[in-house]
Amino acid sequence: MRCKNDLRPAILPLSVLAVWVIASSAGLTNAYLLPSPGRIAEAAGELLVDGELLRHIVASLWRVLFGFALTALLALPLAFLTGIFAPLGGYLSWVLEALRVTPPLALVPLLILWLGIGEASKLTIVVLASFFPVYMNALAGIREADGKLIELARTLDLTRRETALHVLLPSALPGIVNGLRLGFGYSWRALVGAELVAASAGLGYLIIDASEMARTDRVFVGIFAIAALGALTDWLFRRAAARLMPWRADAGRVSGLEG
Amino acid sequence: MYGLTITGLRRRFDISGRSIDALDGIDLTIASGELLAVVGHSGCGKTTLLHHVAGLQRPDAGTIAFEGPDGPAASARFGMVFQEPRLMPWKTVRGNLELALKHIASGAEAESRIADALETVGLAAFADAWPHQLSGGMAQRVSLARALCREPDILLLDEPFGALDALTRSRIHGEFAAIRLRRPLTTILVTHDIAEAVRLADRVAIMQAGRLTAVFDIDLPHPRPLAAPGLAEEVATITAAVLGDTISQA
Numbered sequence: 001m002r003c004k005n006d007l008r009p010a011i012l013p014l015s016v017l018a019v020w021v022i023a024s025s026a027g028l029t030n031a032y033l034l035p036s037p038g039r040i041a042e043a044a045g046e047l048l049v050d051g052e053l054l055r056h057i058v059a060s061l062w063r064v065l066f067g068f069a070l071t072a073l074l075a076l077p078l079a080f081l082t083g084i085f086a087p088l089g090g091y092l093s094w095v096l097e098a099l100r101v102t103p104p105l106a107l108v109p110l111l112i113l114w115l116g117i118g119e120a121s122k123l124t125i126v127v128l129a130s131f132f133p134v135y136m137n138a139l140a141g142i143r144e145a146d147g148k149l150i151e152l153a154r155t156l157d158l159t160r161r162e163t164a165l166h167v168l169l170p171s172a173l174p175g176i177v178n179g180l181r182l183g184f185g186y187s188w189r190a191l192v193g194a195e196l197v198a199a200s201a202g203l204g205y206l207i208i209d210a211s212e213m214a215r216t217d218r219v220f221v222g223i224f225a226i227a228a229l230g231a232l233t234d235w236l237f238r239r240a241a242a243r244l245m246p247w248r249a250d251a252g253r254v255s256g257l258e259g
Numbered sequence: 260m261y262g263l264t265i266t267g268l269r270r271r272f273d274i275s276g277r278s279i280d281a282l283d284g285i286d287l288t289i290a291s292g293e294l295l296a297v298v299g300h301s302g303c304g305k306t307t308l309l310h311h312v313a314g315l316q317r318p319d320a321g322t323i324a325f326e327g328p329d330g331p332a333a334s335a336r337f338g339m340v341f342q343e344p345r346l347m348p349w350k351t352v353r354g355n356l357e358l359a360l361k362h363i364a365s366g367a368e369a370e371s372r373i374a375d376a377l378e379t380v381g382l383a384a385f386a387d388a389w390p391h392q393l394s395g396g397m398a399q400r401v402s403l404a405r406a407l408c409r410e411p412d413i414l415l416l417d418e419p420f421g422a423l424d425a426l427t428r429s430r431i432h433g434e435f436a437a438i439r440l441r442r443p444l445t446t447i448l449v450t451h452d453i454a455e456a457v458r459l460a461d462r463v464a465i466m467q468a469g470r471l472t473a474v475f476d477i478d479l480p481h482p483r484p485l486a487a488p489g490l491a492e493e494v495a496t497i498t499a500a501v502l503g504d505t506i507s508q509a
């Protein structure tokens with residue numbers, strides 16, 4: 001059970017923070033391995049003031065959003081095509097399956113070789129990481145459309161187009177939204193991984209750069225920024241889902257197939 | 260409003276190697292404006308018959324001919340109530356009815372039809388409700404309203420009142436009979452409630468294993484409250500006919 005003002009999720013992080021503050025002010029921690037929360041806040045302040053943090057956040061967010069939009073443009077129409085014309089899915093199945101089980105980061109060296117270390121390789125990583133959850137969840141949603149409702153649509157003399165719009169699309173919507181949400185999380189993770197390897201901006205780059213300069217405090221700032229942005233976008237997704245599917249009492253908590 | 264003639268209708272299903280004649284040569288004529296009730300044990304083919312009339316399934320053999328006001332017609336506009344409500348969960352009650360009027364009415368005309376139909380089934384206050392907010396009986400009444408608002412040529416009802424509580428059912432019977440008195444509507448009503456069949460129908464057909472084994476004319480005047488003279492006798496006669504051998508062996 002969770003209600004609006006439930007504070008239980010805050011207990012663990014706040015306790016960890018308290019122990020952390022106490023341990024570091026008592027001098028029990030190595031300031032290089034684990035800087036104090038105060039030191040990390042200071043570092044965050046510096047990075048905010050000189051605009052560096054914002055620059056890296058914008059670089060990462062831009063890549064994720066742009067790559068993710070590409071994914072949606074590719075995966076959703078393909079899911080509708082294979083969902084409606086089942087034989088097409090047969091032709092694609094081996095290729096899709098092989099790509100699905102290959103971690104996108106394994107392709108980074110090849111992508112750098114082909115596309116260089118510019119934006120193209122990072123966008124490709126984002127697309128590869130998010131394509132499958134989006135595609136597979138949307139496809140499952142379309143396939144799960146209730147045959148009885150399609151039958152009903154026929155007795156109402158609805159055309160194929162109207163049936164797709166009023167029956168198939170809304171039944172697939174929970175799957176689509178859930179796939180987009182999962183895919184967004186995946187692309188966010190893969191992007192940071194790619195930025196660790198090859199980039200000159202972005203939160204992944206911020207972390208690896210700070211680590212090479214022995215600025216562990218800045219490493220923590222990068223990690224927290226990634227976590228906060230991930231949680232924020234996920235929350236936005238759930239809000240949008242609830243808006244988009246007012247008929248689902250549990251719309252904010254969609255879950256299901258993972259890609 | 261249409262009449263229809265069913266001739267030699269056959270449909271066989273194969274269920275794990277065993278053949279079942281769900282429709283084993285059905286011959287049936289329903290006059291324009293008539294209400295025919297079909298009663299029979301579950302699995303005797305009632306739903307299959309309705310689906311064939313609605314064109315949802317194709318027969319192995321036989322024909323269904325429609326007769327409209329202007330002569331023979333290839334098909335007709337149906338209003339169908341399935342055994343379960345089948346409301347689109349992503350549309351409100353009004354949205355579900357609007358969808359049913361897609362090629363029939365729009366704007367103010369659609370609004371007034373929707374209001375009338377919901378009024379008829381006693382759910383005028385629920386136009387903006389989501390299906391998941393309705394009880395099973397309410398959802399089934401919405402589904403009846405959806406069929407009625409289309410002003411269909413032929414109304415096909417598959418045990419539409421089975422899920423309703425006895426009080427609601429009795430009230431709906433009265434209202435439904437009244438609707439048909441105001442405006443006759445060619446109807447096939449599948450039910451396993453024989454009292455319901457006798458209260459509403461002009462004729463009651465008994466179906467057994469894919470065949471129509473008997474047809475009874477019900478000549479009682481409307482309205483037909485449960486206590487109407489002669490009603491209990493009709494119910495007893497038809498019940499005996501449905502139970503058939505069970506009774507004679509007892």
Ligand SMILES: Nc1ncnc2c1ncn2[C@@H]1O[C@H](COP(=O)(O)OP(=O)(O)O)[C@@H](O)[C@H]1O
Nearest residue numbers: 272274279281300301302303304305306307308
């Ligand atoms: N799609 C189907 N596939 C196989 N068998 C079916 C199918 N639909 C109906 N049947 C069979 O046909 C018979 C009649 O079914 P149905 O018309 O649903 O009966 P009723 O509505 O009278 O209870 C049953 O034996 C059922 O198992």
Ligand SMILES: [Mg+2]
Nearest residue numbers: 305306307342
């Ligand atoms: Mg049935």
